[in-house]
Amino acid sequence: MKKVGLAMLGLGTIGSGVFKVLKENGDIIRAREGMDIEIKKILVRDKNKKRNVDVDKSILTDDPSEIINDEGIDIIAEFMGGENPAFTLIRDALRKGKSVVTANKEVIAKYWDELEEEAEKSGAGLYFEASVAGGIPIIKPLRRSLQANNIVKIMGIINGTTNYILTRMSEEGKSFEEALLEAQRLGYAEPDPTADIEGYDARYKLSILSTLCFRNRVTIDKIHCEGITRISPDDIRYAKELGYGIKLLAIAKKHDGKIEARVHPTFIPLSHPLTAVRDSYNAIFIQGDMVGDLMFYGRGAGDLPTASAIVSDIITAAQNGGTHHSVRLDEDKTVFEDNWKNEYYMRLVVLDKPGVLAEIAGIFGRHNVSLDSVMQKLRGNDNATIIFITHTACEKWIHDALDEIRRSPSVISVESMIRVER
């Protein structure tokens, strides 16, 4: 039986998950894959800390060089998270010809080119299935099952925290703040939830996904990013009335040689399969020119789902040995589009007097924005709420129209502008 020497960088939640998977399903892996994966060393900060897993203390080390220089170690699996020292360790491991398996979205999103280059030079493999959408197989299917396609569109629910919050708001009428508190209490949200609720986490993942799908380097600075902090129960209620759900979507499209990429709250029709993705589940919806619509659904986080992806990568790395299969980027010079087209939902509070609706409709018209539907709601205190859904329009037209609308004395506030996808 093939022997595989593994080192782990980190023994937190995910590291412990990997430890458990290798222990509990080691028999299956030996029988079906014909390999025996042995954990030879584990990098930890504190060797004496009490652990949840029953690990032999003699394999713990706090010195990375003991791992990088160990000839008996073939594969290094990293789940320390954060940019550094993770990046340096991954790079050094690749330089030493050790294949690397990582769950680190930030490092892959930021240092893709450099790490691919190192891997190509040494022939070591670089694997990062677990960096996007936890346990859901997505990186490998994109690379190994959809090669015959020109991928034209990605829409992903790739942050479980925000999906949990939006589900609670939608199903129980909770406010954003209440739902966030609940998510924190249950461990779905961090004490500092910024990276999740502002969309930064989803942006790293979209950078990786869209680079892979379009074979063009989509760095995070090319991705427009809005979080869910301003979504109100009113918007969620109106969405339902109009036949939509609200999800934080990571969207990327490629058309006419242009790429657009963005993370923002989005209206999607209740009949769309993404709307049925509830709680902390993730799902990635992909459109290929040949295969049509596909969706991959599952657990986007958690120790064991993430470990499932990591151990799969470890097995693949061992099977591929010293052969690195680089992701070949296309050579064409792609333009990034920020004036994308969408339908738009907007909610305005205006003075309840004759002529206001006509005035606003006139402003939209002057900016080329044509309206699909208008709903007037909740009169009271001389105010009225007006809800618009537009036909397809350019992002800039909408912003220009809203600027002018905000200046009108009849308009009290523009409460929300949310893009609509189908």
Added chain:
Amino acid sequence: MKKVGLAMLGLGTIGSGVFKVLKENGDIIRAREGMDIEIKKILVRDKNKKRNVDVDKSILTDDPSEIINDEGIDIIAEFMGGENPAFTLIRDALRKGKSVVTANKEVIAKYWDELEEEAEKSGAGLYFEASVAGGIPIIKPLRRSLQANNIVKIMGIINGTTNYILTRMSEEGKSFEEALLEAQRLGYAEPDPTADIEGYDARYKLSILSTLCFRNRVTIDKIHCEGITRISPDDIRYAKELGYGIKLLAIAKKHDGKIEARVHPTFIPLSHPLTAVRDSYNAIFIQGDMVGDLMFYGRGAGDLPTASAIVSDIITAAQNGGTHHSVRLDEDKTVFEDNWKNEYYMRLVVLDKPGVLAEIAGIFGRHNVSLDSVMQKLRGNDNATIIFITHTACEKWIHDALDEIRRSPSVISVESMIRVER
């Protein structure tokens, strides 16, 4: 650039799809995968038939031996369908050391062991991603992304025809016959729809999926099979009232060393992601002990989606060269379970007189079946309809109870018995 010599067996719908994909996306495949796939020969029945694709007539042949014996052909892709001559040709190709890519569910379900053995002997590869769920990547993810898991459950909507029919019945209140006629008119159902509507097509696919998931040979004779011909609009209406959808599911479970496998109409809660799979879409829901719930959704048929899977397999076959990765079956002797457990929905028409409900409830009780809910409906003509949902019970208890219920003079008919999954 690597040159790959391909022969195609068949130039019908799927063959033409493969031809189109290789033509339209050949550039992408050359640039990203570094290989040039050349169609060297195509086996057809009639060389002079008019074709929808612009194919060079000189590569058409009606003599399979010209293909099997051609040294310039590395890979043979088969999409003739049916058992023979497809099986013989696949076997002979493998014997000659040519890798085979096939969309043929029947041949794989029936001759898995024999073909795997031939492949192992010659070192040629055997690939069949397109045999299950068309364009959805499922075979490769199961083999290459979920190796760290013990898969415990599969629930698949793997027949697009029946899903289309059930969707029309559910959304438009059509009868089975009306929905079938519409499906036939639109080309979603064959003129002879038996294989689809009786569940035989789904059974072949479940045989392949469950063999792969459980690493135990699940032949079609081990799979209980019921079609959708007896589903009535009444059942669909009551399902909705009770919070369920009705789908034709292919279900396989492994627990306590036992495997159960079955294809039948099934109640599933409206909140389950499988319920959102509409029209002719397919989806496969999988539960792994580590990864938890996963779902793969997409087009289960059609020329281009199926061709997407076939061309992906061709690329993989070329990359793997003469290395065949066999599916290693487990050695344990698994028992097949036909007395599985479920909740059950039943609809009875009974005489509308006092004591009938008590009598029926008594019969269920004597057979260990406890009831979760009872609904009495539609009185008229001295008849009443009673709907039961049971708690978890054994299949045999239900059959025994229904046998006794049918014999009661108070019971006019047992209209339906549909299993419930969650």
